[in-house]
Amino acid sequence: MKTAIRPQPGIMDIDLYQGGASHVDGLDNVIKLSSNENPLGPSEAAIKAFRDASYDLHRYPTSDHSRLRQAIAGVHGLDAGRIICGAGSDEIIAFLCQAYSGEGTEVLHTEHGFGMYRISALANGATPVEVKENERVTDVDALLAGCTDKTRLVFIANPNNPTGTMIGLSEIERLANGIPKQAILVLDGAYAEYVEGYDGGAALVDAHENIVMTRTFSKLYGLGGLRVGWGYGPAHIIDVLNRVRGPFNLSQAAVNAAEAAIKDVAYADHCRIENARWRNWMADALAEIGVPSDVSCANFILARFKSKSEAEACDEYLKTQGLIVRRVVGYKLPSCLRITVGDESACRRVVHAIRQFKGD
Ligand SMILES: Cc1ncc(COP(=O)(O)O)c(C=O)c1O
Numbered sequence: 001m002k003t004a005i006r007p008q009p010g011i012m013d014i015d016l017y018q019g020g021a022s023h024v025d026g027l028d029n030v031i032k033l034s035s036n037e038n039p040l041g042p043s044e045a046a047i048k049a050f051r052d053a054s055y056d057l058h059r060y061p062t063s064d065h066s067r068l069r070q071a072i073a074g075v076h077g078l079d080a081g082r083i084i085c086g087a088g089s090d091e092i093i094a095f096l097c098q099a100y101s102g103e104g105t106e107v108l109h110t111e112h113g114f115g116m117y118r119i120s121a122l123a124n125g126a127t128p129v130e131v132k133e134n135e136r137v138t139d140v141d142a143l144l145a146g147c148t149d150k151t152r153l154v155f156i157a158n159p160n161n162p163t164g165t166m167i168g169l170s171e172i173e174r175l176a177n178g179i180p181k182q183a184i185l186v187l188d189g190a191y192a193e194y195v196e197g198y199d200g201g202a203a204l205v206d207a208h209e210n211i212v213m214t215r216t217f218s219k220l221y222g223l224g225g226l227r228v229g230w231g232y233g234p235a236h237i238i239d240v241l242n243r244v245r246g247p248f249n250l251s252q253a254a255v256n257a258a259e260a261a262i263k264d265v266a267y268a269d270h271c272r273i274e275n276a277r278w279r280n281w282m283a284d285a286l287a288e289i290g291v292p293s294d295v296s297c298a299n300f301i302l303a304r305f306k307s308k309s310e311a312e313a314c315d316e317y318l319k320t321q322g323l324i325v326r327r328v329v330g331y332k333l334p335s336c337l338r339i340t341v342g343d344e345s346a347c348r349r350v351v352h353a354i355r356q357f358k359g360d
Contacts, residue, residue, distance in 0.1 A: 008125055009103065009125050010103075010121075010122040010123065010124070010125045010126070011122065011123060013122050014119050014122045014123065015330075017115055017116065017119060018330065019035065020032065020034025020035035020036075020324070020326050021034055021324050021326075022034070022035075022324065023324075024319045024320075024322065024324060027319075027322050029322060030322040030323070030324055031322060031323050031324065031342060031346045031349065032324050032340075033300075033323065033324060033325050033326075033339050033340040033341075033342050033346060033350065034324045034325055034326040034338075034340065035224065035326075035340065036161065036191075036219060036298070036299050036300050036338075036340045037218075037219075037222070037224050037340065038219065038220060038221070038222035038271055038275075038299070039340075039341070039342040039343040039346060040222065040270075040271055040274065040343065041222045042221060042222035042223050042257070042261055043221070043222070043260065043261050043264040043267040043268075044264075044267075045260040045261070045263070045264045045267075046221070046222075046223060046257040046258070046260045046261040046264070047257070048260065049253075049256040049257045049259065049260035050226070050253050050254075050256065050257040052256070053251075053252050053253035053256045053257070054253065056252060057253075059252065060248055061248050061250060061251055061252035061255060062252065062255060063247040063248060065085040065250060065255055066080075067255070067259055068085055068228075068230075068255050068258055068259045068262075069081075069083040069085065069230075071259045071262050071263055072230060072262055075262050075263070075265065076199070076202060077202075078202060078232055079206075081235065081238075082232055082233060082234065082235055082238050083230055083231070083232050083238070084230060084231045084232075084233075084238050084241050084242055084245065085228065085229070085230045085249075085250055085255070085258075086228075086229050086230065086231065086245070086249060086250070087227040087228070087229070087249050087250060087254075088216060088218060088227040088228065088229045089188065089190055089214040089215060089216040089218075089229030089230070089231070090116050090227075090229065091227075091229065091245075091249065092212075092214045092229055092230065092231040092241070093116050093117065093120050093155070093186070093188070093214060094116075094120045094123070095231075095241045095244050095245060096120075096153055096184065096186060096212065096231075096241065097120035097121050097123065097124045097126065097153065098120075098124055098244050099240045099241055099243075099244050100152045100153055100184060100240075101121055101124050101125075101126035101152045101153055102124050102125050102126055103125040103126070104150065105126045105127070105150050105151070105152045106126065106127045106128075106129045106148060106150040106151045106152065107120075107121035107126045107127070107128050107129065107151075107152065107153045107154075107155070108128075108129050108130075108131055108143060108146050108147065108151055108153070108154040108155065109121075109128060109129070109130060109131070109154075109155045109156075110130070110131055110132075110133050110138050110139070110142075110143070110155075110156060110160070111130055111131065111132050111133045111332060112133055112136060112160065112162060112163050112328075112331045112332060112333060113130075113155060113156070113157060113160065114155075114157050114160075114161050114188060114190075115330070115331070117155040118130075121153075126152070126153075127150075129146055129151075131143050131145075131146040133163070136163040136165055136294055136302070136333075137160075137163070137165045137167065137294075138156050138158070138160060138165070138166075138167045138171075140167065140171050140172075140174055140175045140178075143156070143175055143179075144175065144178045144179065147178075147179050147180050147183065148180075149180060149182075151179065151180055151182070151183045152182060152183055152184065153183065153184050153186060154175070154179055154183055154184070154185050154186065155186045155188060156172075156175070156185075156186070156187060156188065157188035157189075157190060157191070158172065158187055158188070158189065158192070158200075158201065159191040159192070159194070159195065159296070159297040159298040161190065161191065161298065161300075162300070162302055162326070162328045162331050162333065162336075162338040163294060163302050163333075164191075164293070164294060164295075164296030164297060164298045164300060164301060164302055165294050165295070165296070165297065166195070166297045169201070169203075169204065172185075172187065172201055172204060173204060176204065176208050176210060176211050179210070181210075183210065184210050184211070184212055184233075184237065185208075185210055185211045185212070186211075186212050186213075186214060187200065187201040187204070187205075187211060187212070187213045187214070188214050189201065189213055189214060189215045189216075190214070190215070190216045190218070190219055190229075191219055191297065191298035191299065192215060193215075193219065193220035193221075193268065193272065194219070194220060194272055194275055194276070194297060194298050194299055195297050196272065196276075200213050200215060201213050202232060205232055205233055205234070208234075209234050209236075210234075211233065211234075212231055212232070212233035212234075212237055213231065213232045213233065214229060214230070214231045215229060215230050215231070215232070216228070216229040216230075217229065217258045217261060217262075219298075219299060220268055220271055220272060220275075220299070221258070221261040221262065221268065222261075222271070223254075223257060223258060223261060226251075226253070226254040226257055226258070227250075227254060228250060228254050228255070228257075228258040274343075275299050275341050278341050278342070278343070278344060278347045279296055279299065279300075279301060279341040281347060282301060282339070282341065282347045282350065282351060283295075283296065283301050285351040286301070286303055286351060286354060289351075289354065289355050289358050289360050290358060291303050291304065291305065291354060291358070292304050299340060299341045300338050300339060300340045300341060301338070301339055301341070302328070302333065302336050302337075302338050303336060303337045303338075303339055303354075304335060304336050305335050305336065305337070306335065307335050308329075308334040308335050310335065311327070311334065311335045311336060311337050312327070313357070314337060314354060314357050315327055315337055317353065317356075317357045318337075318350070318353055318354070318357070321349070321353040323346075323349060323350055323353055325337045325338065325339045325340070325350075326338040326339075326340075
């Protein structure tokens with residue numbers, strides 16, 4: 001049917017985001033290793049806070065997320081006044097694009113960068129600009145060379161998804177110092193919690209006027225289903241983002257659960273340690289059978305196969321074994337599979353199945 005109704009420019013260029021698959025036809029009891037979720041689930045304290053919130057479902061939630069921001073600030077040693085909470089860090093990315101990009105502007109991201117940067121840029125009529133990585137590692141020189149007077153936002157994830165690699169703070173600082181004056185560097189720290197001793201770039205945010213850090217409760221804290229993320233940045237930027245934020249963008253149950261989760265430092269430490277242990281075990285075991293991966297700093301590994309067809313065949317074989325991993329063709333990594341670090345038994349099953357696939 002012909003219609004004169006048209007969406008804004010850019011929107012029809014968006015390819016729908018593909019989430020990780022969660023079932024295989026005809027199989028029960030599959031293990032989902034396709035969305036980088038915490039196999040141990042959330043802290044018991046978070047579950048209790050979520051349950052307790054069910055008695056107040058008739059009430060509107062807090063609009064300023066003050067208690068959650070204070071809790072985040074307390075754990076990370078930040079200024080609560082410069083934290084903003086969103087429905088996942090996806091929403092913070094969307095706020096940034098809404099507030100700072102638009103028609104005639106450019107949003108930079110890296111070759112294998114997270115898909116929501118491109119989607120959010122297009123949703124706001126901006127032009128996404130993709131910049132090469134250096135062997136699956138963020139390339140600061142390429143990003144600097146990709147900047148123009150139209151650049152408004154430069155997104156990097158550190159560690160990056162789906163590569164698992166990361167760059168050092170001095171490289172990030174070089175990037176922040178080198179981008180044009182009108183541009184913001186966004187440090188996406190969705191996996192920062194997995195890196196012992198890494199602040200996600202928070203100190204750099206404090207030292208610069210043009211850096212925003214995004215973080216999430218979806219990964220280490222095991223709350224992907226609740227949709228809570230946050231951003232930390234200079235006061236002038238957080239003020240702008242709060243103006244486009246809906247007043248009730250997070251449910252109270254989500255806010256309360258996130259607050260309990262971040263205060264449960266011992267459980268977060270436990271999850272980080274278990275992840276590192278089984279990630280390293282899985283990476284070593286796969287390397288031994290001819291499936292290498294870059295050193296991963298996150299809760300997944302990017303397993304490299306000999307060819308696109310081998311990766312595809314392995315993915316199909318894993319499915320028959322009830323193991324769902326992630327193909328990353330859309331991330332321009334056709335001969336790779338991204339495998340989330342599961343619990344011990346899941347990691348052992350994956351390695352066993354890939355060994356069988358390889359005929360070892
Ligand atoms: C690099 C990166 N950034 C942001 C997100 C968004 O996470 P959420 O919206 O659940 O906070 C993800 C999720 O997979 C991610 O991998």
